[in-house]
Amino acid sequence: MSGHGQPRPLTARKSPPLKGEAKVPGDKSISHRALILGALSVGETKVRGLLEGEDVLATAAAMRAFGAEVTRGADGEWSIHGVGTGGFAEPSDVIDCGNAGTGVRLIMGAMATTPITATFTGDASLRSRPMGRVTDPLALFGTASYGRRGGKLPMTLVGAADPVPVRYTLPMASAQVKSAVLLAGLNAPGETVVVEGEATRDHTERMLRGFGADVRVEETSEGRVITLKGQPELRPQSIDVPRDPSSAAFPVCAALIVEGSDVLVPNIGLNPTRAGLFETLRDMGADLTYENVRDEGGEPVADIRARFSPDMQGISVPEDRAASMIDEYPILSVVAANARGRTEMRGVKELRVKESDRIDAMAKGLRANGVSVDEGDDWWTVEGRGPGGVPGGATVAAQLDHRIAMSFLCLGMASAKPVTVDDASPIATSFPIFETLMTGLGADLAEGHPA
Numbered sequence: 025m026s027g028h029g030q031p032r033p034l035t036a037r038k039s040p041p042l043k044g045e046a047k048v049p050g051d052k053s054i055s056h057r058a059l060i061l062g063a064l065s066v067g068e069t070k071v072r073g074l075l076e077g078e079d080v081l082a083t084a085a086a087m088r089a090f091g092a093e094v095t096r097g098a099d100g101e102w103s104i105h106g107v108g109t110g111g112f113a114e115p116s117d118v119i120d121c122g123n124a125g126t127g128v129r130l131i132m133g134a135m136a137t138t139p140i141t142a143t144f145t146g147d148a149s150l151r152s153r154p155m156g157r158v159t160d161p162l163a164l165f166g167t168a169s170y171g172r173r174g175g176k177l178p179m180t181l182v183g184a185a186d187p188v189p190v191r192y193t194l195p196m197a198s199a200q201v202k203s204a205v206l207l208a209g210l211n212a213p214g215e216t217v218v219v220e221g222e223a224t225r226d227h228t229e230r231m232l233r234g235f236g237a238d239v240r241v242e243e244t245s246e247g248r249v250i251t252l253k254g255q256p257e258l259r260p261q262s263i264d265v266p267r268d269p270s271s272a273a274f275p276v277c278a279a280l281i282v283e284g285s286d287v288l289v290p291n292i293g294l295n296p297t298r299a300g301l302f303e304t305l306r307d308m309g310a311d312l313t314y315e316n317v318r319d320e321g322g323e324p325v326a327d328i329r330a331r332f333s334p335d336m337q338g339i340s341v342p343e344d345r346a347a348s349m350i351d352e353y354p355i356l357s358v359v360a361a362n363a364r365g366r367t368e369m370r371g372v373k374e375l376r377v378k379e380s381d382r383i384d385a386m387a388k389g390l391r392a393n394g395v396s397v398d399e400g401d402d403w404w405t406v407e408g409r410g411p412g413g414v415p416g417g418a419t420v421a422a423q424l425d426h427r428i429a430m431s432f433l434c435l436g437m438a439s440a441k442p443v444t445v446d447d448a449s450p451i452a453t454s455f456p457i458f459e460t461l462m463t464g465l466g467a468d469l470a471e472g473h474p475a
């Protein structure tokens with residue numbers, strides 16, 4: 025897993041035009057959920073297009089540790105024989121979720137209302153991230169947790185023996201916290217209610233319904249009120265995972281900033297709770313079109329075409345869009361550096377508690393490559409240098425963060441001098457084919473530092 029081996033420096037040089045089709049892997053959020061809900065239903069769930077990145081493979085291993093049978097067929101189709109709601113067995117060893125915030129937080133929720141004990145850990149990045157945001161609402165069900173100071177992993181959860189249903193208002197915009205509470209509510213009697221002030225990705229609600237749970241969503245003056253009826257018998261499903269918009273963001277944005285590019289990224293999930301980046305790029309003047317828009321398995325899907333866009337202007341990104349593009353701010357800032365004028369990103373303090381402090385990581389790396397960045401607690405601004413105007417030439421720290429590593433490699437594809445990331449190994453957590461895919465489009469990526 026990333027962070028356990030030798031660091032692997034990777035350098036991106038100015039790229040010739042990027043051309044062709046970029047088939048990105050399956051959606052990470054949907055992949056985690058398919059494994060977890062498959063493990064909580066009785067019978068066999070089949071999943072095609074599962075993301076086979078380290079984060080999701082850690083969740084697959086965890087589901088085995090809780091008693092589900094999880095296998096991969098030779099054709100790449102995954103099969104999960106679940107144990108039913110409340111049927112998780114007590115794992116005989118520590119659950120290592122690697123780099124995955126989504127994995128650990130959703131699994132904590134899924135086991136929290138079963139009378140078993142489990143201990144969770146992860147890599148150095150995951151061990152630095154806050155877990156209190158999940159264990160606080162889980163305590164309301166009757167779950168006890170014992171972690172390091174500040175609510176950090178390693179952490180032991182003792183599942184509630186007599187869970188009570190919960191009504192919880194999210195204190196921050198987080199689909200992981202919302203999902204943990206809903207998954208815990210599955211094994212509590214009565215109705216569990218989550219209220220979210222800002223809409224976050226709704227894959228858990230959609231997939232719970234697909235598995236036969238009773239989930240109601242109402243828009244009220246408080247926000248979205250999600251009500252789940254506890255103790256359903258989940259029915260196994262056959263799931264086709266759409267390709268990940270958060271991975272699509274990299275070839276799309278690289279095409280917008282590399283002169284002469286024209287790239288088609290087919291079959292991308294465009295759930296409105298995930299598509300904020302593409303709207304923002306269009307607002308900046310990007311040449312980006314949706315082709316063949318359709319509905320697949322309850323999720324909107326389209327092919328995205330991105331062409332070199334020399335006329336992009338910096339904008340002030342609407343704050344209420346933040347949740348729908350939260351993982352895309354690092355790559356947006358790379359596009360912003362190649363646009364004209366200032367791009368302002370506000371209401372984004374959640375970026376500080378991701379795999380790295382993403383405002384800090386991007387600000388340091390952009391400055392080192394000749395881009396001016398200003399930042400406050402929950403905002404940052406990037407001064408555009410115009411198309412191809414970034415000097416480049418620096419090595420940046422990826423800080424065990426896949427999105428930071430991929431963003432700076434895309435920066436290097438459009439900069440005057442090469443850009444190096446000190447360790448590209450975290451990319452395998454979410455986008456294991458990133459290098460092959462980008463070099464297939466024409467990008468110049470090479471191991472090591474520039475000579």
Ligand SMILES: O=C(O)C1=C[C@@H](OP(=O)(O)O)[C@@H](O)[C@H](O)C1
Binds near residue numbers: 053054197198350374
């Ligand atoms: O629920 C999910 O699948 C995710 C939710 C988001 O995290 P938060 O819930 O912390 O905002 C996002 O950053 C992460 O990559 C995936």
Ligand SMILES: C=C(OP(=O)(O)O)C(=O)O
Binds near residue numbers: 125126
């Ligand atoms: C924040 C991310 O993931 P996670 O929280 O699952 O580690 C991400 O993939 O950008």
